[in-house]
Amino acid sequence: MINFINVTKQYAKGAIALSNINIKIDKGDFAFIVGPSGAGKSTFIKLLLKEIEPTKGKIIIDGIDITKLSLRKIPYLRRKMGVVFQDFRLLPNKTVYENVAFAMEIIEASPKEIRRQVPTILAMVGLSNKAKMYPNQLSGGEQQRVSIARAIVNNPAVLIADEPTGNLDPDTAWEIMKLMKQINRRGTTIVMATHAKEIVDLMQQRVIAIEGGRIVRDDKKGVYGYED
Numbered sequence: 582m583i584n585f586i587n588v589t590k591q592y593a594k595g596a597i598a599l600s601n602i603n604i605k606i607d608k609g610d611f612a613f614i615v616g617p618s619g620a621g622k623s624t625f626i627k628l629l630l631k632e633i634e635p636t637k638g639k640i641i642i643d644g645i646d647i648t649k650l651s652l653r654k655i656p657y658l659r660r661k662m663g664v665v666f667q668d669f670r671l672l673p674n675k676t677v678y679e680n681v682a683f684a685m686e687i688i689e690a691s692p693k694e695i696r697r698q699v700p701t702i703l704a705m706v707g708l709s710n711k712a713k714m715y716p717n718q719l720s721g722g723e724q725q726r727v728s729i730a731r732a733i734v735n736n737p738a739v740l741i742a743d744e745p746t747g748n749l750d751p752d753t754a755w756e757i758m759k760l761m762k763q764i765n766r767r768g769t770t771i772v773m774a775t776h777a778k779e780i781v782d783l784m785q786q787r788v789i790a791i792e793g794g795r796i797v798r799d800d801k802k803g804v805y806g807y808e809d
């Protein structure tokens with residue numbers, strides 16, 4: 582599904598954020614990316630999303646080397662991936678329903694498909710009764726559910742989450758993790774960068790640890806392994 586081959590990323594101002602990374606994430610995996618601040622986690626995620634390009638190496642997603650992808654084909658790559666961020670990034674002037682529908686409008690889904698799919702996904706994330714609300718009328722946990730609904734509404738192969746529970750209290754964070762696990766059970770590959778020690782320790786999923794731009798651990802049922 583995802584394969585990093587000898588990937589190095591050196592930023593323009595000199596810092597080597599990732600150094601010769603080799604990692605394979607299979608379809609259906611649930612992988613946590615952990616490591617100290619500045620280790621290279623966000624860089625890893627930005628490379629996956631093709632927000633930045635590696636200095637060296639190949640990044641294969643679904644059999645395609647995305648570093649060689651033409652501009653024209655980037656939308657197809659984006660459709661394979663849903664993304665969730667710590668700060669939700671919802672559109673404040675759209676309702677919950679419209680925020681999720683918008684992700685389908687962008688890929689030119691038909692109005693009929695949108696009318697069918699949006700309520701299904703809102704039910705799945707437990708927000709059917711909030712469809713007409715605006716983001717500022719929702720709790721943090723509810724806003725994150727909307728952002729997850731938006732990320733999965735087009736049925737991506739991979740859900741990428743960068744610190745998705747960072748702004749949530751522990752109980753709410755745990756609810757979000759249950760939802761992520763439910764999405765994973767449906768076959769979606771999950772890649773989640775996090776500092777949430779308790780969550781990583783309790784979930785018993787694959788843990789890939791990055792330190793100083795190198796992979797220092799990759800355990801099938803791993804632990805967080807740091808004190809912060």
Ligand SMILES: Nc1ncnc2c1ncn2[C@@H]1O[C@H](COP(=O)(O)OP(=O)(O)OP(=O)(O)O)[C@@H](O)[C@H]1O
Binds near residue numbers: 592594596617619625
């Ligand atoms: N745009 C940039 N230009 C130059 N250096 C950068 C840039 N972005 C990140 N870096 C550097 O690359 C290294 C890795 O940063 P990265 O953001 O990937 O770390 P991280 O593991 O996500 O950290 P955190 O947990 O604090 O979010 C750091 O040394 C950082 O200062």
